[in-house]
Amino acid sequence: MTILDALKDAGAKFTTSDNAIRISHSPLKAFSFDATHAPDLFPPLAALASYCEGISKIKGVSRLKHKESNRGETIRQEFGKLGIKIDTDDDIMSITGGIPSGGKVESHEDHRIAMAMAVTALKASGRVYIKDSQSVGKSYPAFFDDLRSLGAIVHE
Numbered sequence: 001m002t003i004l005d006a007l008k009d010a011g012a013k014f015t016t017s018d019n020a021i022r023i024s025h026s027p028l029k030a031f032s033f034d035a036t037h038a039p040d041l042f043p044p045l046a047a048l049a050s051y052c053e054g055i056s057k058i059k060g061v062s063r064l065k066h067k068e069s070n071r072g073e074t075i076r077q078e079f080g081k082l083g084i085k086i087d088t089d090d091d092i093m094s095i096t097g098g099i100p101s102g103g104k105v106e107s108h109e110d111h112r113i114a115m116a117m118a119v120t121a122l123k124a125s126g127r128v129y130i131k132d133s134q135s136v137g138k139s140y141p142a143f144f145d146d147l148r149s150l151g152a153i154v155h156e
Contacts, residue, residue, distance in 0.1 A: 003041055006033045010052050030054030030097065039063035039071070042093070043116030046075045049095035050084045050120050058093045074113055078105045082117075082124060102126020111138040118144070122152055 004021075007014060009031035014023040030052045035041050036059055049056035064071035072093065076086040082100040086093060100120050107114035107130055114135045121128030136143040144154045 003044065006031055006041075006045055006048060009033070010048055010056075028052040028097070030056040032057045032059075034059040036060035036063060036091075040112060042071055042075060043112040044119065046079060046084075046086070046093070046095055047116045047119040050079060050082075050097055050100055051123065052095075052097035054097060056095045056097065058095070059091055061088050061093050062091050071110065071113065074108050074110065075116075078108075078113065078117060079120065081105050082120060082128065084120075100124040100128075102128055104129045104131065106131040107133055107135045109135045111135045111140070115140065115143055118147060118154075122147075 004016070010028045011026055012023060012028060013026040014021055028048070028051050031049070033045055035045060039060055042058060042060070042064055045058050049058070061072045072088060075093070076088065079086050081103045082105065084098060084100055085096040100123070102124050103126070105117050105128060107117065109132050114130055114133045117128065117130050118133070148154050
């Protein structure tokens with residue numbers, strides 16, 4: 001299963017070509033995803049789930065303990081600061097979607113967490129401040145420039 005499968009399961013409307021993905025606005029619904037063999041997808045999946053109606057479930061939390069941060073706990077903690085409820089039970093993360101609020105979050109110097117928080121902030125009800133957002137430079141130095149090119153308002 002790929003991230004596109006998760007988007008499709010969530011009800012996202014998109015088309016793909018050889019070098020592009022075009023996504024259209026659509027209501028999103030809860031989804032289930034097994035990320036056991038793709039633990040790096042947890043942060044963007046959490047961002048997706050934060051906007052879905054209902055409770056999304058992502059399997060593979062045990063694979064997150066030894067990343068740049070304890071990503072499972074970091075995701076729960078930081079998304080919680082934006083009003084998104086996240087619970088973990090055994091190897092499953094359950095994310096109750098809604099509209100993220102504004103607030104101050106931390107990347108824990110983890111590039112994937114910083115990017116997920118930035119994506120979550122795009123439609124938050126208030127401003128989101130990300131401490132140590134420069135950590136995105138580890139894997140995607142142009143991340144914030146690309147967000148700006150898509151119309152996002154980004155202050156670094």
